[in-house]
Amino acid sequence: xxxxxxxxxxxxxxxxxxxxxxxxxxxxxxxxxxxxxxxxxxxxxxxxxxxxxxxxxxxxxxxxxxxxxxxxxxxxxxxxxxxxxxxxxxxxxxxxxxxxxxxxxxxxxxxxxxxxxxxxxxxxxxxxxxxxxxxxxxxxxxxxxxxxxxxxxxxxxxxxxxxxxxxxxxxxxxxxxxxxxxxxxxxxxxxxxxxxxxxxxxxxxxxxxxxxxxxxxxxxxxxxxxxxxxxxxxxxxxxxxxxxxxxxxxxxxxxxxxxxxxxxxxxxxxxxxxxxxxxxxxxxxxxxxxxxxxxxxxxxxxxxxxxxxxxxxxxxxxxxxxxxxxxxxxxxxxxxxxxxxxxxxxxxxxxxxxxxxxxxxxxxxxxxxxxxxxxxxxxxxxxxxxxxxxxxxxxxxxxxxxxxxxxxxxxxxxxxxxxxxxxxxxxxxxxxxxxxxxxxxxxxxxxxxxxxxxxxxxxxxxxxxxxxxxxxxxxxxxxxxxxxxxxxxxxxxxxxxxxxxxxxxxxxxxxxxxxxxxxxxxxxxxxxxxxxxxxxxxxxxxxxxxxxxxxxxxxx
Numbered sequence: 001x002x003x004x005x006x007x008x009x010x011x012x013x014x015x016x017x018x019x020x021x022x023x024x025x026x027x028x029x030x031x032x033x034x035x036x037x038x039x040x041x042x043x044x045x046x047x048x049x050x051x052x053x054x055x056x057x058x059x060x061x062x063x064x065x066x067x068x069x070x071x072x073x074x075x076x077x078x079x080x081x082x083x084x085x086x087x088x089x090x091x092x093x094x095x096x097x098x099x100x101x102x103x104x105x106x107x108x109x110x111x112x113x114x115x116x117x118x119x120x121x122x123x124x125x126x127x128x129x130x131x132x133x134x135x136x137x138x139x140x141x142x143x144x145x146x147x148x149x150x151x152x153x154x155x156x157x158x159x160x161x162x163x164x165x166x167x168x169x170x171x172x173x174x175x176x177x178x179x180x181x182x183x184x185x186x187x188x189x190x191x192x193x194x195x196x197x198x199x200x201x202x203x204x205x206x207x208x209x210x211x212x213x214x215x216x217x218x219x220x221x222x223x224x225x226x227x228x229x230x231x232x233x234x235x236x237x238x239x240x241x242x243x244x245x246x247x248x249x250x251x252x253x254x255x256x257x258x259x260x261x262x263x264x265x266x267x268x269x270x271x272x273x274x275x276x277x278x279x280x281x282x283x284x285x286x287x288x289x290x291x292x293x294x295x296x297x298x299x300x301x302x303x304x305x306x307x308x309x310x311x312x313x314x315x316x317x318x319x320x321x322x323x324x325x326x327x328x329x330x331x332x333x334x335x336x337x338x339x340x341x342x343x344x345x346x347x348x349x350x351x352x353x354x355x356x357x358x359x360x361x362x363x364x365x366x367x368x369x370x371x372x373x374x375x376x377x378x379x380x381x382x383x384x385x386x387x388x389x390x391x392x393x394x395x396x397x398x399x400x401x402x403x404x405x406x407x408x409x410x411x412x413x414x415x416x417x418x419x420x421x422x423x424x425x426x427x428x429x430x431x432x433x434x435x436x437x438x439x440x441x442x443x444x445x446x447x448x449x450x451x452x453x454x455x456x457x458x459x460x461x462x463x464x465x466x467x468x469x470x471x472x473x474x475x476x477x478x479x480x481x482x483x484x485x486x487x488x489x490x491x492x493x494x495x496x497x498x499x500x501x502x503x504x505x506x507x508x509x510x511x512x513x514x515x516x517x518x519x520x521x522x523x524x525x526x527x528x529x530x531x532x533x534x535x536x537x538x539x540x541x542x543x544x545x546x547x548x549x550x551x552x553x554x555x556x
Contacts, residue, residue, distance in 0.1 A: 015193055022185035030178045034171060042138065045158050046127055050140035052086045053156040056093065057142040066093060066144055066152040071101040072109050078102070082156075089137060089162065092155040093144075096121060101152075113155075117141065120153040129160065136160045225302075225322040228309065229257050229269055236317065245322055246297050262297045264487070268306055269318055294325070296511050298519075301326045393418075393459075398430040398438065402457065405442045413451035416442075419458035419469075428461040433516045434468070437538045440509035441470040445536070448474030454531055467539040474533035482526055486514035513538055 056062055056079065065074035071093075079091040079102035093102035094113050098121070103109050115130050126141040137157035144152040225242030229235055235253050243250055248260055258266040268291075290307040302322040309317040355374075362371035393399035402418070409416040430438075438459070445455045449472040458469040477485065510524075513536075517524045522540025529535035 015190060018189035018193055019186050022189050023182055026178060026182045026185060041163055045138050045163050046140065048086065049088055049138060049156040049158055050127060050142070052082055052088055052091065053140045053142040053154045056082055056091060056154040056156065057144045062093060062154075063144055063146050063151065066101060067095045071095060075102045076106075076109065080104075086156075088156050089159045090155075090157055093152060094155065095152045096150070115155075117153050117155075120155075121150055123150050130157075138163065225320075227257070227261075227269075227320040227322075228317060229320075230317040231315070233257050233270055235260070242320075242322065245300060245302060245324055262295075264295050265297060265302075265304065265320065265322075268293065268295060268304060269320055295322075296515065297322070298515060300324060301512075394424060394426055395428065395430045397435060398459075401430075401435055401439055402442070405439070405446065409446045409455060412446055412449075413453075414446050414449045415454045416446070417454065417456045419456055422457075422459045424459060424461045425463075428464075433520060433540075434461075434466055437513050437516055438468050440513050441468060441536050441538065444509060445470045445472040445474075445534075448472045448533060450474060453533075456531065465539070465541045467537065469535060469537045471529040471531050471535045472533040473529070473531040476528060476532065477526055477534045485526060486510050486524065 059078065061078060062075055065071050068074065075093050079093055083089075083091040083104065090104045091102065092100055092104075092113070094117055095101050098112050098117055100109050100111055100113060120126060120141045120143050123143055125143070126139065128139065129136060130139050131137075137159050139155055139157035141153055141155045143150045144154060222239065222241070225245045226237070226239045227235060227242050227246070228237040233256050235255055235257055238248070238250065238253060242248075243252075246261060246265070252260045257269050261269070290305060292303070292305045295302050295304040301324075303325045305321045307319050307321070308315045309319055359371050359374065362368075362374065393402060402416075406416045438457075442455070442457065449455050454473045456471040458467075458471075460467045514524050517538050517540055520540035522538065524536070524538045526537075527535050
């Protein structure tokens with residue numbers, strides 16, 4: 001049965017492959033260098049022999065005596081001197097009859113040349129390789145001219161074996177450097193292999209491929225949004241659900257989280273874990289290993305969990321897991337309202353019975369107008385003049401919302417008043433944004449006013465624009481905290497921020513109001529109310545009407 005190679009065998013195989021690549025590369029470079037050196041040496045040799053041959057052919061003594069009876073005695077010393085000074089293998093001078101008059105071997109003087117000098121005596125020049133009595137040589141043959149007449153020729157050459165000997169010396173001098181380069185390359189390959197293996201925590205290439213495939217499959221199959229950042233805060237992974245919830249693209253990988261994510265989420269990823277924060281379990285050293293909190297991304301309420309990424313005992317980044325709790329939080333708030341309304345109705349059963357007796361008595365006495373005024377007074381919704389709101393709210397959804405909040409206010413002992421300056425276009429309908437803003441501002445104001453307090457609601461909708469102003473008679477807002485009110489996790493219902501742990505949905509309402517207004521190119525402001533408490537005003541523009549001339553971003 002075939003057994004797969006062990007981890008050590010895979011490492012050795014990878015190192016062997018790296019060393020083989022280095023050695024082959026070094027040898028290939030050395031072969032190319034030697035080839036060019038060989039060509040360069042041959043070119044230099046040809047240049048040298050051609051220069052000697054030309055100088056000999058132009059020597060006046062050689063020209064004058066090449067065909068004389070004593071030519072050998074006159075030219076042999078000159079040729080011998082040129083051969084020794086130039087370091088060539090031979091200098092041969094031939095007369096016009098093709099007989100040698102100078103040669104390194106004196107016995108060859110007077111003998112016919114072994115190669116064809118006919119073309120040279122015809123005035124041509126030769127440069128190439130030929131085989132002669134001394135062996136294969138690189139030669140240059142030049143005609144000797146007396147005026148315009150060719151009277152002989154000069155042949156100068158170097159043995160090819162000597163040129164290759166010179167090249168061998170170059171190789172031997174170059175070999176230590178080749179071996180040094182190969183050794184350094186091998187050491188570098190081994191170090192690189194070890195360094196890469198350290199960076200990937202000892203995983204092998206096959207394991208890295210399997211890990212990548214598994215990670216991608218797992219990352220995009222989970223229902224939660226997952227974002228991973230490295231030590232520098234750069235996003236290294238993000239799945240499809242995270243891009244949907246955070247409204248970013250897949251191309252954010254490699255960018256800083258602080259540049260692409262919502263500031264609150266980026267701060268959550270960047271902030272070190274607070275040892276005093278009981279948000280998650282602690283490791284053996286007593287340090288928190290994770291942190292769970294609520295956060296806002298746009299207008300989405302997310303449950304965010306931050307965990308450190310650890311490898312080999314050190315933190316190398318963080319992961320952020322987010323779950324969409326927007327609908328759940330809305331349902332919880334609605335359930336809380338329904339539960340409060342149910343408790344209110346249960347506690348007021350006897351009170352309603354008494355009021356029905358009063359209405360019945362007034363009707364039996366024929367006091368219809370007083371009965372009508374009494375009924376309207378029971379709604380708790382009046383204008384600023386103290387009289388009943390006879391016009392009412394034309395939009396049924398908004399009327400139902402304000403009516404429910406009026407019932408909650410009545411239960412809390414708070415008087416909710418609709419300002420007489422309220423003005424709604426007959427064809428205007430409250431959308432989800434308007435209902436969200438009104439509901440959150442009224443809830444905050446009722447709780448701030450407390451038992452015996454007063455809340456005044458003003459609604460203006462004209463030309464597609466919308467403005468809501470809510471005054472309360474509560475304790476007011478500390479001016480130093482004004483800028484923090486519209487950040488997630490900050491609640492007006494307690495002294496200070498909630499620290500990101502939004503218990504019971506607190507610390508969300510005003511942040512949502514602010515973001516809705518920003519999206520609608522409007523603004524939210526807070527100031528001191530004439531009632532003594534706080535005045536919150538939210539507005540956004542339409543084609544014309546309120547908010548159209550306001551700033552394009554919320555400015556608390």
